[in-house]
Amino acid sequence: MHSPLRNILGILSTKPPQTKSLGGLLLQCTNLKMIFTLDRINMSIQDEITEKLEQSLKPQHLEVINESHMHNVPPGSESHFKVIAVADEFTGKMLVARHRLINKILAEELNVIHALALHTMSPEEWAEKGAAPQSPPCMGGGK
Numbered sequence: 150m151h152s153p154l155r156n157i158l159g160i161l162s163t164k165p166p167q168t169k170s171l172g173g174l175l176l177q178c179t180n181l182k183m184i185f186t187l188d189r190i191n192m193s194i195q196d197e198i199t200e201k202l203e204q205s206l207k208p209q210h211l212e213v214i215n216e217s218h219m220h221n222v223p224p225g226s227e228s229h230f231k232v233i234a235v236a237d238e239f240t241g242k243m244l245v246a247r248h249r250l251i252n253k254i255l256a257e258e259l260n261v262i263h264a265l266a267l268h269t270m271s272p273e274e275w276a277e278k279g280a281a282p283q284s285p286p287c288m289g290g291g292k
């Protein structure tokens with residue numbers, strides 16, 4: 150069943166509308182315009198990242214920190230994140246393999262955010278370090 154708006158766009162467009170899902174955001178695209186419809190109105194990008202990592206990694210420790218306020222972006226932005234993840238999944242894996250795993254899990258979110266700092270540790274590494282390094286101050290964009 151097509152909505153009236155979709156029918157109108159289908160008539161005006163020379164190409165049929167395409168629909169893609171992006172981490173809870175439903176995108177309907179035509180060659181004329183893009184329409185955004187939120188599947189999960191109350192879920193932030195930070196919540197989406199947290200939920201996906203918790204479901205995929207079953208981490209012993211997880212922090213997803215929105216660091217957008219540290220950069221030259223509008224208030225309330227969700228563009229810069231820091232992830233601290235401790236999971237058995239990382240044991241015996243090189244850093245690049247850990248980051249590739251998270252990048253794969255968050256592939257949709259990486260299309261809409263600007264920066265993602267990853268601190269991935271096995272439980273043994275976390276017991277040794279106990280924390281991730283502090284993020285450096287923003288050096289660009291007028292801040």
